[in-house]
Amino acid sequence: MIDIQQFVADCIVAHREDRPQEAVQQVLTRAVREPRAMLAAIGEPNEAGIHPIHLSPTLTIFAATWTPQMNLLPHNHLMWALIGIYTGREDNILWRRSEGRGLTAYGAKALFEGDVAALPDTTIHSVTNPLRRFTGGIHIYGGDFFGTTRSQWDPETLEERPSDGDAIRAMFERENARWRQAGSV
Numbered sequence: 001m002i003d004i005q006q007f008v009a010d011c012i013v014a015h016r017e018d019r020p021q022e023a024v025q026q027v028l029t030r031a032v033r034e035p036r037a038m039l040a041a042i043g044e045p046n047e048a049g050i051h052p053i054h055l056s057p058t059l060t061i062f063a064a065t066w067t068p069q070m071n072l073l074p075h076n077h078l079m080w081a082l083i084g085i086y087t088g089r090e091d092n093i094l095w096r097r098s099e100g101r102g103l104t105a106y107g108a109k110a111l112f113e114g115d116v117a118a119l120p121d122t123t124i125h126s127v128t129n130p131l132r133r134f135t136g137g138i139h140i141y142g143g144d145f146f147g148t149t150r151s152q153w154d155p156e157t158l159e160e161r162p163s164d165g166d167a168i169r170a171m172f173e174r175e176n177a178r179w180r181q182a183g184s185v
């Protein structure tokens with residue numbers, strides 16, 4: 001069984017080291033090495049959501065859960081990030097800015113249970129849960145994720161806009177409504 005309070009304390013200590021992202025990555029890698037232990041500590045996901053675990057100006061930790069086959073539009077973080085999957089799978093498309101078109105996809109990363117991805121502060125990615133069951137991951141950011149104005153890109157036109165917390169929350173609500181509806185038929 002994983003003690004979440006201890007996990008957070010370990011992340012905070014690691015974050016004080018010279019190479020904070022690498023140090024925190026080691027803590028996260030240990031924590032999701034036994035994905036079922038993390039799943040037991042966080043709880044089985046049953047809706048899409050962001051579940052804050054630790055919020056500070058320099059470090060943000062939350063569990064993010066995706067409904068089956070949910071898509072998240074391209075967005076940036078403007079700070080380093082780590083993603084550790086404890087249940088399901090998360091497919092990442094990596095994008096870079098391009099002249100004229102907004103973004104060009106240049107890579108992909110499929111994250112399975114127990115995998116940890118380290119993303120630099122320049123990352124732009126979109127995320128898909130390709131499975132017919134829920135995906136859950138621990139997401140860690142080297143800054144104030146919710147207090148930072150970032151960018152998101154329209155999935156069809158690739159037009160850049162400031163990130164919008166209300167729009168993201170509404171998107172999660174739509175996903176949950178879609179899933180409830182699908183489950184009831």
Ligand SMILES: [Fe+2]
Pocket residue numbers: 075076077125
């Ligand atoms: Fe992200």
